[in-house]
Amino acid sequence: MSNELKSAEDRKKTAVYPGSFDPATYGHLDIITRSAKIFDKLIVAVISNPNKKPLFSISERVKILKDTVKEKNVEILSFDGLLVNFMKKKNAKIIVRGLRAVSDFEYEFQMALTNRKLHPEIETVFLTPSEKWTYISSTLVKEIASLGGNVRCFVPPIAEQMLKTKKRNSHRGHREHSEKKNKEFITL
Ligand code: COA
Numbered sequence: 001m002s003n004e005l006k007s008a009e010d011r012k013k014t015a016v017y018p019g020s021f022d023p024a025t026y027g028h029l030d031i032i033t034r035s036a037k038i039f040d041k042l043i044v045a046v047i048s049n050p051n052k053k054p055l056f057s058i059s060e061r062v063k064i065l066k067d068t069v070k071e072k073n074v075e076i077l078s079f080d081g082l083l084v085n086f087m088k089k090k091n092a093k094i095i096v097r098g099l100r101a102v103s104d105f106e107y108e109f110q111m112a113l114t115n116r117k118l119h120p121e122i123e124t125v126f127l128t129p130s131e132k133w134t135y136i137s138s139t140l141v142k143e144i145a146s147l148g149g150n151v152r153c154f155v156p157p158i159a160e161q162m163l164k165t166k167k168r169n170s171h172r173g174h175r176e177h178s179e180k181k182n183k184e185f186i187t188l
Contacts, residue, residue: 012040015094015125018047018083021061022054023159025141027133029068031098034127036071039094044069045086046078055142055166068156084119095124100134146170 017035021028021044035042046061048054056064058078065076079086087093095115097108112124128134136154145151145163152160 013094014041014043014090014092015039015096016043016045016083016087016090016092017096018045018079018086020049020052020054020138021046021065022052022056022138023061023064023141023155023162024068025133025136025138025155025159026153027098027100027129027136029156030129030133031096031127032069032074033071034129035096036074039096040073042071042074042096043090043092044074044076045083046076047083047086048080056162060162064156064159064162067158082118084115084122087119087122093121093123095122097124097126098129099126100129 015035015038017032019028032042032044044065046058046065048058054061058080062076062078069076083095087095095112097112099105099108108124108126115122115124141151141154142163144154145160146167148167151163155163
């Protein structure tokens with residue numbers, strides 16, 4: 001690549017929107033659409049939160065996003081490890097996070113300052129989703145789906161379908177487990 005092209009490439013504003021996206025909701029997609037309009041390039045990074053036990057594997061979460069996000073300047077990737085290391089690898093200095101309500105603030109503030117301490121060149125910018133998504137979370141969506149509720153208005157069709165499959169498989173698993181237990185009991 002020529003030096004001129006290289007510096008044009010360097011000047012491009014690349015932002016990273018990290019999250020566990022377990023699964024991505026219309027609230028996340030709202031932030032992606034807004035960010036894609038602001039930055040030259042947006043990388044949506046599916047990253048493990050070590051404090052959470054996910055329902056979907058990383059590749060399932062990436063599939064939901066890849067199937068849904070249509071913006072040309074958005075790339076969906078996954079990463080295992082420290083967010084700042086991923087940022088360095090991608091030569092990106094902007095983290096995008098969504099702020100839904102005051103309750104998000106403390107956690108986000110702590111993460112932004114910690115990431116800055118780990119990599120001083122990094123800035124975190126906060127975007128607010130449309131007010132119609134400020135109350136939803138992936139946990140609530142999973143709870144509704146596991147209890148047989150309709151989540152169509154919260155998640156894209158592929159996520160709705162995959163939540164249904166997870167529920168069917170967990171029922172089958174429970175049934176097989178109790179049949180096995182009953183057999184063990186009868187043979188005792
Ligand atoms: N619409 C709907 N829901 C939203 C939302 C939006 N716009 N923005 C956030 N949420 C919800 C999510 O659904 C999620 O809900 P849940 O807790 O029920 O799952 C919650 O808000 C926050 O999730 P998310 O934005 O995915 O972040 P996270 O807290 O799960 O993960 C990471 C944060 C992945 C960025 C962070 O853990 C990380 O950087 N990990 C890598 C390791 C690292 O570098 N650690 C040091 C960090 S300082």
